[in-house]
Amino acid sequence: MRIGDLAARTGLTTKTIRFYEDSGLLPAPPRTRGGYRDYPDRSVTRLAFVRDAQRAGLTLAEIRSILAIRDDGHAPCTHVSSLIHEHLDDIDKRMAELSATREALRALADRATTTDPADCGQADICTILKRM
Amino acid sequence: MRIGDLAARTGLTTKTIRFYEDSGLLPAPPRTRGGYRDYPDRSVTRLAFVRDAQRAGLTLAEIRSILAIRDDGHAPCTHVSSLIHEHLDDIDKRMAELSATREALRALADRATTTDPADCGQADICTILKRM
DNA sequence: CTTGACCTTCCAGCGCGCTGGAAGGTCTAG
DNA sequence: CTAGACCTTCCAGCGCGCTGGAAGGTCAAG
Known part of the structure; x- marks a missing residue:
């Protein structure tokens, strides 16, 4: 899935998605031959989580800390x-x-x-x- | 009165006072021979007003608009x-x-x-x- | 004469979550 | 071949109210 599709599916802008990558919220995806970002389906879930957590009033730094624990294999x-x-x-x-x-x-x-x-x-x- | 005295009397820092001057909240005062700002006593009142207005939750832009009306000679x-x-x-x-x-x-x-x-x-x- | 407190200007950054734009590359349809 | 939709990177700015630092000038006391 390219960044535009992911943006459409999550309601974010492509700018925001790249910003989240820079911010360490979304891992850098593989690239196509042409250098385009190529996202797996689970990126949709991940961004949905970010949105839910934001809705709960958490900051991006806090969300990053939660994701880091999850990415470490812990609950x-x-x-x-x-x-x-x-x-x-x-x-x-x-x-x-x-x-x-x-x-x-x-x-x-x-x-x-x-x-x-x-x-x-x-x-x-x-x-x-x-x-x- | 020099800027340090004004700062001491108002509880602001000299940085903040210069910032207020740049922001159009406090008129630029005359200078001494050496180039130091030389404030009249009424600057204390003016800064006290700014503080009171801030305490009421007004933004600096709003406070500036109030001062502009006052400086125009109106209530x-x-x-x-x-x-x-x-x-x-x-x-x-x-x-x-x-x-x-x-x-x-x-x-x-x-x-x-x-x-x-x-x-x-x-x-x-x-x-x-x-x-x- | 020197020290040191005070002053000057100018430029830059904070935190937060993006957002905008420039300059260029890629790919598909017609 | 060209148009144009999409993508890339990089750099910069928003709003708010300051705050910090560098590099230098002024002035009074000792």
Whole structure:
């Protein structure tokens, strides 16, 4: 299968597939006489895995680490499980941060409705945004 | 005031202050005979504003747009208010996305606890992460 | 006069996941 | 033979907010 077919089957672009090869996510395939990449069917599965893992919010580096374990002949279950938990923690942290920012913005929005532009001197630049 | 003093007073680095000048956030100050930047006191206020606005989650481009209005002699209240509301919407969107990813990860984590590594064949790479 | 703290400019890179374009090679259909 | 669809490599850039380093100038204290 040539790169264009693999792209069509996986929904990726040829650019992305070559990028994944450079990034160590997809092994370099054999070449045809003309120098074209010639992929085996299992490349489709491999790229599907990459897509699934990305959908779960894993980074390419993490996906690479899972594939490395698999390519070593081991089951990556334990590693995958700990990556999942790390990401859950990370998401909780980011949601807390967003929540705090949201609160701050809500307070600023409230202040904005009760601010008279005439009261806002040149020196301050913007009283709405001043530290609360 | 020289750049190092301004940095000390605002908690920024001299690098960042020069970067802000290049970015159009802080006007280029006059220079001493030796070619050193010589800041007026109001630069402290200006950088404090930048910090406050960043704390509210505004981007430097947005902050620049607020400053441009102020530098034009107008009160930026209306603009600031609409930026705040845009960011609130943005945060709501991102929180919804994070929440969805979180749900997906939780489901994967549950699956991980009930998965036997022995059932995970080489071909699949990782059954835990398969599309649900 | 020398040291050393501070300043200057300019250029480059970070992390992340691609994406774009140039310049050229290969292969098939008509 | 030619068109054009596809492929190759290589180099560069995106957005964001800085950060690092090199190579050199300025100035006050000792």
